[in-house]
Amino acid sequence: MKHVLKNGRTVYGWFATFVLVGLLLPTLSTGAVRIKDLAVVEGVRDNQLVGYGIVVGLNGTGDGSQAVFTSQGLANMLDRLGMQVDPQSLKVKNVAGVMVTAKLPPFMKPGQRIDVLLSSLGDAKSLQGGTLVATPLKGLDGEVYAIAQGPLVIGGTAPNPHLTAARVPDGATVERGVPVALQDRERLTLSLKTADFTTVRRMVAVIDQALGGGFAKARDGATVDISLPEAFRDRVVALVAELENLEVEPDLSAKVILDERTGTVVMGGDVKIGRIALSHGNLNLRVGGTQPSAPGSLLNIEDGTSLGEVVKALNAIGVAPRDMIAIFQSIKASGALRAELEII
Structure with missing residues (x-):
C-alpha cells in the first residue's frame, strides 16, 4: 500500500521511528490454543512465602549504624547459636538485613528446592x-x-547493575507443601486467565464434545464448572490432563498498547480506523472521505485501512513517538479507533 504526500512523493509504509510489534491478522481469530494455555484449575496455584534474613560476608558494603533491625537480627541469630552479644556494640558493615521472598508452586514436596529473591531493607550499598x-x-x-x-547471585550485565537485590537459585528447601485436593471431587473448575464470554462459550462446547455430554457449564465470563463423569471420579488427574490438551479458539479483542518510553506499538487483531480528518502540527491526516487542502504534509490513506498501515505511514514521514501517541489519543477520542487504547 502506498501513501501520497502533498509534495507529490510516494512513501511506502515501513516503520522507522516507532517499533511496530503488530499482531496484524486477517481476522480476530488467533487459531486453536490448548486449554492449559488459556485457563488454570481452580485451587492449583503458587503460594507466596516471605521471611527476614541476614546476608553476611559483604566487603564493607552492608548496612550502617542506622539500620537497627540488622544489628538486632544479627544479635538474635548469634543468641540462637549460643553467643550473647549487645546489639548496640555490633558493627554491621559486612552484614545486611534483607527481605526474602519465594513462590511455592503447587504439588511441591519436602526436600525439593525453589529459587528465592532478596531485597535490601537498610542502607547497604551492595x-x-x-x-x-x-x-x-x-x-x-x-x-x-x-x-x-x-x-547470592547479582543478575544483569549492565554497566550499572542493581546491587541491592539478588537471588539464590534453588536457595530454599521445601519443608512442607500446600495440599491440593484433586481426588474425591464431584466437580472441577477452570478459571480463564483473561475473561471473555465468547472464549468461555467455545470452551464449554469443546469440553462437552470431548466428554460426550453436557458436563461443562459457564458460570460467568471467566469460569467453567465441569461435573466429573463417572468414569473419571477416581482418575481426576487423567481427566485434567485430557482437558488441558483440548484446543479452543480464543476470541481476541481489538486492543492497542503504546509504550512512550520505548516507542513500541502492540496491536491485537486487525484494528481498523473509521473515516477521519486530523490536523496535528504541520501534519494533516485523512483516512477516507475528502478534506480541503491545508498547509503542511498531507497524508492521504484510503478508507477501510488498518491502524498498522497508518503507523507505517506516520513512521515513513518521521513522526516522533510522542506525536504518534497524541495522534492515537485524538483518533480514539473521536470514536474512529475501533479498539481499546492503553498507554503504558
Whole structure:
C-alpha cells in the first residue's frame, strides 16, 4: 500500500521511528490454543512465602549504624547459636538485613528446592559476594514452608547493575507443601486467565464434545464448572490432563498498547480506523472521505485501512513517538479507533 504526500512523493509504509510489534491478522481469530494455555484449575496455584534474613560476608558494603533491625537480627541469630552479644556494640558493615521472598508452586514436596529473591531493607550499598544464612520462609498463615540459605547471585550485565537485590537459585528447601485436593471431587473448575464470554462459550462446547455430554457449564465470563463423569471420579488427574490438551479458539479483542518510553506499538487483531480528518502540527491526516487542502504534509490513506498501515505511514514521514501517541489519543477520542487504547 502506498501513501501520497502533498509534495507529490510516494512513501511506502515501513516503520522507522516507532517499533511496530503488530499482531496484524486477517481476522480476530488467533487459531486453536490448548486449554492449559488459556485457563488454570481452580485451587492449583503458587503460594507466596516471605521471611527476614541476614546476608553476611559483604566487603564493607552492608548496612550502617542506622539500620537497627540488622544489628538486632544479627544479635538474635548469634543468641540462637549460643553467643550473647549487645546489639548496640555490633558493627554491621559486612552484614545486611534483607527481605526474602519465594513462590511455592503447587504439588511441591519436602526436600525439593525453589529459587528465592532478596531485597535490601537498610542502607547497604551492595549485596555482591554475600551469603544468606538460614532463613525460615513463612506463608500468610504464619507457618514455615521452606528454609532459605546460600550464596547470592547479582543478575544483569549492565554497566550499572542493581546491587541491592539478588537471588539464590534453588536457595530454599521445601519443608512442607500446600495440599491440593484433586481426588474425591464431584466437580472441577477452570478459571480463564483473561475473561471473555465468547472464549468461555467455545470452551464449554469443546469440553462437552470431548466428554460426550453436557458436563461443562459457564458460570460467568471467566469460569467453567465441569461435573466429573463417572468414569473419571477416581482418575481426576487423567481427566485434567485430557482437558488441558483440548484446543479452543480464543476470541481476541481489538486492543492497542503504546509504550512512550520505548516507542513500541502492540496491536491485537486487525484494528481498523473509521473515516477521519486530523490536523496535528504541520501534519494533516485523512483516512477516507475528502478534506480541503491545508498547509503542511498531507497524508492521504484510503478508507477501510488498518491502524498498522497508518503507523507505517506516520513512521515513513518521521513522526516522533510522542506525536504518534497524541495522534492515537485524538483518533480514539473521536470514536474512529475501533479498539481499546492503553498507554503504558
